[in-house]
Amino acid sequence: MKRTARYHRIIGIAASTLFAAVTFSQNAVADRLEEVQKAGILHCAVVPGVPGYAFPDASGKLVGFDIELCRAVAAAVLGDADKVKTTKMNLPTSFGALQAGEVDIITHRFTWTFSRDVGTGMNYTRVMVWDGQGFLVRKSLGVKSLTELGGATFCLASGSTTEANAADYFRTHNMDFKSVTFSDMKAAAQAYNAGRCDVYSTDKFGLGARRLTFDDPSEHVILPEVISKEPISPMVAHGEDHWRDIAFWVFNALIAAEEHGITQANVDQMRSSSNNPEIQRILGVTGKFAAKLKLSDSWAYDAIKGVGNYGEIWDRHLGPNTKIGADRGLNNLWTNGGLMMSPPFR
Amino acid sequence: MMSTLSRLWGHSTTRSLIYQSAIVLLVSAAVLTLIQTATNNLQRLGIRTGFEFLSDEAGFVINQALFPYGPTSSYGMAILVCLVNTLILSLLGILTSTTLGFFVAIARLSRNWLLRALASAYVELFRNVPLLLQLFFWYFATLRLLPGKRESLSLFDLIYLNIEGLFVPAPVFGQGAALIAGSILVSTVIAGVTLKFARQHRESTGKPFQHARYGYAAAVLLPIATLAALDFPISWDVPVFKRFNFEGGFALQPEFVAMLLAITLYNAAFIGEIIRAGIMSVHKGQREAARSIGLTAREVYTVVIIPQAMRLIVPPLTNQYLNLTKATALAAAIGYPDLFWAVGGSIQAQTGQILELQAITLSTYLAISLLIALLLNWYNRATRLRGRS
Incomplete structure (x- = not known):
């Protein structure tokens, strides 16, 4: 009797192993769009804890630029910007989740680099923020420029490009470089705040917001140098070409909308009365763009209606009236001397 | 036919054979x-596989590297450097937590009420708070307690303590360093042989070995003589304050200290209980018998109680050592560069070789754990009571 019980147990284990194997084998998604529409919800991976991008508001809900990008795609695909499920992840796990198909898109601010793009099972969609790595120091150090920081200790977060960029910069300038690297951005900032390091470094737009969390924000100053290019782009899984097209053109629509003055407030009026042919094509009044993306005619309308155009998203989360107070600089439209340009809707 | 089948089924060997083949088939299929x-x-995802990336340039800095490492070193080298950091932390953690745990056990068994109560409070507090929280607490508490860089504490202008760590002079060996190392080795052997011979002499004759002191003197004098003969070829690299901090010498970082402190205090609480249980398992008749033949209180412990208690202590202690070693993987949270810090953090994010890196991490921790288990099992077998299995 005892023996039979043991066999039953072993058979149970074997059966569950088999079950797990079958479950895992369903990762290969034939068509991401179909999957998302069937589920009725868009799964986005975000890395919380970056003010302005994905940070809990007073009620504990994550808000920010990254969240809006997720909502824009959900609005275009599902007709409702609220049909999102944001999964909080850290940097390495989000790559794994995307590769395994557990999430549909990563909207965290990951820098577009060669080694992350090629051969890693992920594809970038389009640059949504042009950032660069900046540096924060205590005023009392009396440092005016990065070139005076040889031998200083840096507090950094691992898994970002920040670490390697800084090491490269100091190596090329023949300066000694020391760093303490934390798995979490918040811990790195806290350690700097406690005085462990001379310098805190991350992408420039993150520095201003982080400074506000320090004991005495006025004690710290951001150095003028920016040592790297940080093109920030959402990511989708490699091989899902159609899904990538959708994400790419939803983001383009947000930028084109700003160019054409389409806002969250006037999008209805624009759809009914604008006689600009490109606006008509974007908003699905004329043309068959929606059908080619296998989306409903109102895809771009829904996205703009849901989150506003690119400039509106920027102003809401990163602009001068926010805590981040970021200057748009390179993120201006190409018509204003920036790099933001949507390919034509033609 | 039917009856043959049911007879076969009724045969337990046949039945178990069928069960077993079914399971093997199922598992292999899975x-x-x-x-x-x-x-x-x-x-489908076009993911690059293989381990070639290990020879690519790592590009990042490791703030505690015991052998030469720089940003131009390879990923493989970075993993090795960080593995050594894991091993150092585990080994020291095992030593310190066992030592502290032993005293905690003794205190818990003490007749002194205050000592007993303090030890109990310690055990309950530290084993019931998650290790990660303790880690953050010790790290940020340490940082807040240490003086700033410009207010460094100094000892004879040789040793300095500030928020970036403890800076001590490091010896720099000049010409003839190998000779000195050799002479130290030789004197260790001399001392060991003398000690062993003296003990044998005492045990066989009952008298102390008169000439042992010559042996010890030789052991002490040999390295000194060698140093003198080579004109003291050791210089000291003393830490000096540069623009931002002390440079030169050897630096003990606060991340390491906080890690060691946290895992020691956490694990010593468990180890204390394991040792206490072991000591209490020795029948009180053993203690009484030991006292009655005139052993001192210390001898009762060292000769009678502890050796018997060890048989019960070692198996759960092995588990605790394994837990401790695996828990060092939390180090990345406070910036101590251990194995998981490197593999789970920068390397994974830079290369995206998740499967390979997971394989490396899993197999390395498995190997370390198996090694610890092997050593302690071996010790366990060597010390078990003969005649019992």
Whole structure:
């Protein structure tokens, strides 16, 4: 009797192993769009804890630029910007989740680099923020420029490009470089705040917001140098070409909308009365763009209606009236001397 | 026919054979499916596989490297440097937590009420708060307690303590360093042989060995003589304050100290209880018998109680050591560069070789754990009571 019980147990284990194997084998998604529409919800991976991008508001809900990008795609695909499920992840796990198909898109601010793009099972969609790595120091150090920081200790977060960029910069300038690297951005900032390091470094737009969390924000100053290019782009899984097209053109629509003055407030009026042919094509009044993306005619309308155009998203989360107070600089439209340009809707 | 089948089924050997083959088949099918799926997915996603990336340039800095490492070193080298950091932390953690745990056990068994109460409070507090929280607490508490860089504490202008760590002079060996190392080795052997011979002499004759002191003197004098003969070829690299901090010498970082402190205090609480249980398992008749033949209180412990208690202590202690070693993987949270810090953090994010890196991490921790288990099992077998299994 005892023996039979043991066999039953072993058979149970074997059966569950088999079950797990079958479950895992369903990762290969034939068509991401179909999957998302069937589920009725868009799964986005975000890395919380970056003010302005994905940070809990007073009620504990994550808000920010990254969240809006997720909502824009959900609005275009599902007709409702609220049909999102944001999964909080850290940097390495989000790559794994995307590769395994557990999430549909990563909207965290990951820098577009060669080694992350090629051969890693992920594809970038389009640059949504042009950032660069900046540096924060205590005023009392009396440092005016990065070139005076040889031998200083840096507090950094691992898994970002920040670490390697800084090491490269100091190596090329023949300066000694020391760093303490934390798995979490918040811990790195806290350690700097406690005085462990001379310098805190991350992408420039993150520095201003982080400074506000320090004991005495006025004690710290951001150095003028920016040592790297940080093109920030959402990511989708490699091989899902159609899904990538959708994400790419939803983001383009947000930028084109700003160019054409389409806002969250006037999008209805624009759809009914604008006689600009490109606006008509974007908003699905004329043309068959929606059908080619296998989306409903109102895809771009829904996205703009849901989150506003690119400039509106920027102003809401990163602009001068926010805590981040970021200057748009390179993120201006190409018509204003920036790099933001949507390919034509033609 | 039917009856033959049911007779076969009724035969327990046949039945177990059928069960076992069914299970083997099921499990192999499951494993094959998993491998097949993984291969398909890798191909579908166009993921680069293999371990060639280990020779690529790592590009990041490691703030505690015991052998030469720089940003131009390879990923493989970075993993090695960080593995050594894991091993140092585990080994020291095992030593310190065992020592502290032993005293905690003694205090818990003490007749002094205050000592007993303090030890109990310690155990309950530290084993019931999650290790990660303790880690953050010790790290940020340490940082807040240490003086700022410009207010460094100094000892004879040789040793300095500030928020970036403890800076001590490091010896720099000049010409003839190998000779000095050799002479130290030789004197250790001399001392060991003398000690052993003296003990044998005492045990066989009952008298102390008169000439032992010559042996010890030789052991002490030999390295000194060697140093003198070579004109003291050791210089000291003394830490000096540069623009931002002390440079030169050897630096003990606050991340390491906080890690060691946290895992020591956490694990000593468990180890204390394990040792206490072991000591209490020795029948009180043993203690009484030991006292009655005139052993001192210390001898009762060292000769009678502890050796018997060890048999009960070692198996759960092995588990605790394994837990401690695996828990060092939390180090990345406070910036101590251990194995998981490197593999789970920068290397994974820079290369995206998740499967390979997971394989490296898993197999390395497995190897360390198996090694610890092997050593302690070996010790356990060597010390078990003969005649019992």
